[in-house]
Amino acid sequence: MPDRGQGTLTQELHQQLRSAILDGRLAAGAPLPATRQVASELGVARNTVVTAYDLLIAEGYALPRKGAKTVVADVAGRRERRAPSHLEQGLEDPRLNPLWRTPFMRPSPPRSLPERSFRLGIPDHRHFPHDVWRRLSAQSLREWSKTHFSYPPSEGVPALREAIAQHVAFARAVACAADDVIVTSGAQQAFDLLARLLVTPGVTQVAVEEPGYPPVRAAFAAAGARLVPMPVDDEGLCVDRLPEDVRVISVTPSHQSPTGVALSLRRRKALLEFARQHHAVVIEDDYDGEFRFGGRPLDALQTLDRDALVFYVGTFSKSLFPSLRKGFVVAPAWARDALITVKQCADSHCDTITQSVLAAFIRDGHLARHVRRMRSIYGERRDALLDGLRRELHPWLEPIPSEAGLHLAARIRDPGLAPAILTRMLRHLPGAQSVGDYAISALESPALTFGYGVIDADEIAPALKRFRRSLEELCGA
The missing domain is CATH 3.90.1150.10 (Aspartate Aminotransferase, domain 1)
Incomplete structure (x- = not known):
């Protein structure tokens, strides 16, 4: 610090600490650093710091504790107020992207629900094999500690991609190889990546189910798509009402969200034929199709696809647990490299350890x-x-x-x-x-x-x- 009088230094340090407390940068209850440490780092006499702390205590901004560090007092009610800004007057801030000034999908207000409820989209954790997951986690940590701490592939670690390819082939008859699989941070990131890949802002028309899963609409709206809501009946998406200039169609054919109906085989074939004739692509969201309670399940759209039109999106949030945050896209060969590039730009990679645990969990038959x-x-x-x-x-x-x-x-x-x-x-x-x-x-x-x-x-x-x-x-x- 510049060579100035002790009084001036004390005042400056006191004012900076006071401002940090009032602004909330120093939270209530947080201990202030030891006076010797502050003095050493600032290159000032310890008495300068002690005096500044004493002023904060005298003004009620800090609380002394016998035998322990001084802590920040709770001064929420005393924080300085700025003059009301245009935000506080209810106007929008022009510095924000117009889409996010009035977001397409606002966060739902928190609801206090009992543990046992009719809540949607949450699997039961009580029957999960926690002991198996802990053992595989410990094993993966041991293996990880022997490897270099480098960036893993953006598309996912090879073991998990191989495991996912085998799993969806067995569970959903989805024909793919490990190279076709891109691992994502949940299905939501998959939708976001596909929107970035497939949408030309202000031009591309995207058909979405009405009613349908709001995060899908939000991802495409954020990418600048022109949304085309499509009605749903007891056979699923009304394919015969698709406009000819739609280029992306998002659908939940196995279990429509939220009505639960399945897209009929007749409409599955019609949807793929529409996409082929109009040079469109289909995003198949198969978020909980592993749980079937009727007869033989209808083939996935990706299974029926013979023209590389379908992006198959899956997630482990329903089959395992939401906080796992692992999803995937089975992409057509023509789009695979571009999708990996988008993933690399958006997120670089998913965490290695959890990928390894999940790969072992699938490979050893625990998921099935x-x-x-x-x-x-x-x-x-x-x-x-x-x-x-x-x-x-x-x-x-x-x-x-x-x-x-x-x-x-x-x-x-x-x-x-x-x-x-x-x-x-x-x-x-x-x-x-x-x-x-x-x-x-x-x-x-x-x-x-x-x-x-x-x-x-x-x-x-x-x-x-x-x-x-x-x-x-x-x-x-």
Whole structure:
């Protein structure tokens, strides 16, 4: 520091610390550095630092502790206020991208839900083989410590890509090799990468399901796509209504999100023919297709594809657990290198250790065994939910046909009762949602959707009975 008087140095240090506390850079309860350490780093006398600390204590910005370091006081109510800015007046900040000033998909307000609820998209962690995962994690850490701490391949470590290729070939009849697989940080990153790859801002038209999965719409909207909402009925996406100038079609054919219907074989073939004739591509989101409860599953679009039109997106968030943050894209050969380049620019690579653990988990057969076990458990819950809907709620709700996944939906028979039914749903069926939450515009046929990933079978019937009694009161029964 420049050679100045001790008083001036004390004042400057006191003012800087005071500003840091008021701005929140020094949080309440945080210990201040030892006076000897500060004096040494600043090249000043220790008395200068002691005096500055004493001033902070006298003003109430710091609290002394006997035998321990001085800590920052809680001064949230005393922070200096700037003059109201244009943001505080409710105006948008022009420095932000217009899309994100009013985001296409705002974060949902946090909801306090019981652990066992009808929440969508969450698998049950109680039946997960935690001991196996811990053992494989320890093994992977030992192996990792012997290797160089270098950047792994952007497309994913070879062992995981090989394991994924074998898994989807066995579980979903998806024909691919390890070189076709690009590992991503969950399915959401897969959508973001594909949007960057396939969309020319302001030009490319992307067909999305209506209702459909909001994060998919958000990814393509953020990339500058022109979204074309496409209706969904009991056969899935209405392919015959696709505009001819659509170049990307996003679809959930195995288990439509959120209605749960499957895209019929007739429409699967029609969709691939449309893409072939109009030089379009299809993004197949197979987020929970491993859990089947009916007859023979319909072939994946990627399996039927003979013209390299389909990008197959998968995730382990539903089959294992969401915080794993591992998904993948099976890409056509013509797009593979470009997609890897986009991945490298956006994220460089996924973490090596978790990739290695997941590769071993799949390779050693643990994933297949876990899916078989959970399919039985989820099937029991699904049966209980369907039985309860038909037995308790038939006058008000009509289940929508669904044979896969971790949720199912039911239409409201009388749309005029929808607002009152939705209000009571929030009170009696925590976690259940309105299908309208997934739509861009108001739906003609309102519906509810129920998850059964984290609610036990014996808890479903009592919850539906309570809901029925509430609806009977509504209707004066």
